Every structure is written in C-alpha cells, then in structure tokens.
Amino acid sequence: MSNALDALIEIFTWVGLGGGILLAFIAVVLLLADGTWVSARAVVEVVDGRRVVRWFDEGGGVNEAPLSPHDDARVGDDDMADIFFRRGTPNRMRLTRSSPTVRFVSLLSAGVLALGAVSFIASIVVLFVRG
Secondary structure, eight states: OHHHHHHHHHHHHHHHHHHHHHHHHHHHHHHHHHHEEEEEEEEEEETTTEEEEEOOOOTTTTEEEEHHHHHHHHHTOOSEEEEEEEETTOOEEEEESSHHHHHHHHHHHHHHHHHHHHHHHHHHHHHHHHO
C-alpha cells in the first residue's frame, strides 16, 4: 500500500508542478496577447433599434460599439456604463477589465500548482513519518 501511495503522491507532484508551470506560461502569453484595456465612462444610446455605447478614447476620438444581448442585460436601463476599451483598437469594448479566458487559465494554473505543492509537502511528511 505504501508503494502505491508514494507513486500517487509522486505523480500528483510532477503533474501538478509541471502542468501548473505550463498553464502559467500559457496564461502569461494570453495576457500579453489580450493587450491593454483602459477604463472609460460610456453613454448608452438607442441607434436604429439597437443599443450602442459611445465613449471618448485617449486621443479624444469618439468610439461606438453595439451592446451584445449579454452586455445589454448587464447594463440594464442605465444611461451610462463603465466600460473598458482596447488601447489602439477603435470601437472595441467590454465590460470587464480582464478577459474571461485569461482569468480561467490563471485560476486553473493556480489550482494545479497548489495540487503540486500540497503533494510535494505530503511526500516530505510521508518520508519523515516512515523515517
């Protein structure tokens, strides 16, 4: 039984630490690819039967983007909304600062790294208990 426990802990340690580092690297690449998003206050208006948001970017230009049904539901009946627009890309906005994909991969990486760390500590504890 102890050999099976040792093997299981060893597998979780290597998979946890190796997989967690790989996922952390992927999260950093996704974060860099996502670009820089800047906060702004946008005006919500109805144009041709659909709701759009308009805001001023850093250069003073006016931008406009349609609200998706999900974003429209989140904004509700408000006349103004806090948005995030991508620096250097006109007419692109979202309601959250970070990408949901980046957040998911980052949290997954943290969880897998935690599994590896706990397994590593468990292997040291088992080593000294058998001592």
